[in-house]
Amino acid sequence: MADFLTEEHISKQLLEGIAAYKKKYPSNADAVRPKYPYYGRKIWEEAISAVLSGANLLLEGPKATGKNVLAENLAYVFNRPSWDISFHINIDASYLIGTDTFDGSKVVFRKGPVVLCAENGGFGILDEINMAKNEALVVLHEILDYRHTISIPGYGSIDVNPATRFLATMNYGYAGTRELNEALASRFVIISMPQISMENLERLLLYTFPSLKPKWMEQFALLFEDLRKKVEAAEISQHAVDLRGFLDAIRLMQNGLAPSEALEMGITNKSFDSCERRLIDDVIQSRIPETLESRSLFG
């Protein structure tokens, strides 16, 4: 990954900072290698700076901007184990911190992901943090600010391992999201994630599908761009701009499925509105011919 960061032209000072951090906080467990690399020097530098300065990071941005990819990449670059915690409306403090449970003879405390992450000096990825009710998030305040402790009623408090960082992601546009309360937002430094550029999308496609022919790689990147423009014009919903679905569709093509069918599964069918599906189909047809066979794409 160090080579990758060098290729991304990350400043030498930050690369040295990463090395110093890894030396200071050696990890026994190997960090999980992310499936996709994050492309974008500016965001990389901002995120690395934040982690090195001990700050918690809030990655804010619309769909398909690589928030989770960046979070996973950071955990890997700093060689820390990561805990991925998906937030939802009914999440509560006990889900995050832990709950009492009965082991047959006595009541015991079962640790939640936040406690496990804090004890092990991990990177806690708080996914879609603004899906949760603000009341449920109050428990995070003392973990995220200067106190770095977790108070567990009846069990005392736990000091947060100094290597621990929390990386939250959020998207204001998603259905079911809400404004993050000011007290919590103030405990993060916030990076506004930009849309993936055409150049970086092509790099991502090349990394993921090295055998994809350049001609079609460009068309897939342009297709994604066309769909994004349609979303920005409010002609279709965000369902179609799904980078995961987009990559999944190309993977299906790699396995022999016809491009039109793969794109239907990966993109078109993400919308549940027949009118919208038609508009998405029209865009796809203008980039990827209906008659195209999957074997023509790779080679």
Added chain:
Amino acid sequence: MKKYLYTTVQRRALNIIWDAAGNYDYAPPFVAFNPHGEPEYYLDFIIGLSDKWFDSEKLLKFFKSYSGTIHRKVFDNITWLALENSLYEKELPRRPALKVMREKHARAFFEEETTMSRQEWMAKNNLLYSLLSDRWALVLGRKSPVLSPREKRISKKLRAGGTLDTDGLIATMRSIFQEDFLFSHFTGYPEEFTFHFRGVLARMLSRFSNCEISRTNFLNLPSSHAGEGSGAYHSKGLARRHEAADQNTIESCFGQSLYHQAERILLEHNLCTEGDRGCHLWYARGVPDSRSAKTPEAKGMAQDAEKQYQKNLAFYQAYRDRNQSTIRELKTQILNTVNQHSEPASIAARSGRLNSSSVWRAAVLHSSRIFERCVPEPQPNISVLLLLDASASRLGAQETIASQAYMISESLRLCRIPVEVDAFRTFRGFTVFQVLKSYREENSRGVFRYFSAGWNRDGLAMKAAEIRLKDSETSSRFLLVLTDANPNDSEPLQPSSGRPFPMDYSGSAGIAETARAVKNLKAGGVRISAVFLGEDSEVRNAEKIYSDGFVRIHKTDEISKAVGKLLQDNIALLS
């Protein structure tokens, strides 16, 4: 650009054009449909590409330069044939799929040929048809049809290359028109784009060739409802009639009162006070029925109401796909809001928060269900009263309001939130509440019975709405008003404390009176929000009446966001 006037089919055609242009602000002067009324994919794509590769303004000027002549239709189509070839060559290197799109279009052209009757063949313009046949045969690598020397010459000239710029293309077309049609009078004829792709005219257009690019002005259509105000039921200036006679008329027009006479009089006694002294209230569920109308006036109103009902239904159906999509979106948004703020209930569980009073069960019964777990409350305990301003000032927007109200009502109903939809108007001194859909009804179809007539004494309507709010059995009640925030009644404001003389119920006096009623309702614990549908000049009125409790919308597409936001704000305040 106004996008909300489009039907589903028009919207799709425009999306194809915008997609090709890469510009969603482009207002295409041409749109192509096939004989079945569906967008002609490839030709619409070419129209979009013309904006991408050429100077649209110059092209438009060129198209205008011969409009109004008998050649216009032929000139339009052969110009597009030239554009097609040039644009294809320009775009193909960046879009390999274009080749497949073009060939598919060419095949469809010849497939259509086999299904045409003799009459349809005869109705065709021979020159244009020959040129099209030659072009699409060439695309498919087929043998060209037999062409006259003139047709051959034109066809060759129309194979405009990809290197042409706008001026070059226009010069080519001018030379064709001059040399092959002996036309040189490009002086800008009185220009009118008059084709609408609807109904009979659309079918007539489609006879001309199997698929055709034609001019349209539907993008710039004024509201189709403007100027329908002639049937307004205004009574200002008429002398007050005898109350009993007025009541009979109201009953004929709107049906029996929901409340017994004694109850109704008591309500009037309590609500028609101060500035509203002498006014009357009428709550009705009835639909105006011309057959049982007792007076010519009631009969006329009932007939108009029935016509409006049909118009409302037709309007909703015309945009059904988009409307259904709005309902789904709004439903999701409301459910999310409700879920976020619903109070969770605790149930016994095997893990969770220890319930100390149940610990004995572990020792005595060996049960591990000594914990509590939170589960969200399944049913929101809220209801919504949607109040629609149904005064004559809304005549130009009746179909839109009915559609909007239906979408709100259906979304709430699908979320299992009890909703009532009432239209209010003031007529002969009676402020009439017409219950279009009650809390208990299982569908919202009654909302299409909305029609506008009379005046709007908003202040009294706000006071009177409290009675309907109480008809709901839920603990939290919202009043959502669709309004133009422009109260206006023929009956003056009566003298009361601080107002020694009667005043017109309009302008600032009407607004102040309504604002006071809203304030009193709020003080009584009712949550009020408004969706404002008025003009720029009336925004201040909405601010005065509802302070920050209103959202302004300009088009129906915005309704889900607006109502979702208002509900979200109100539910958040409750929790």
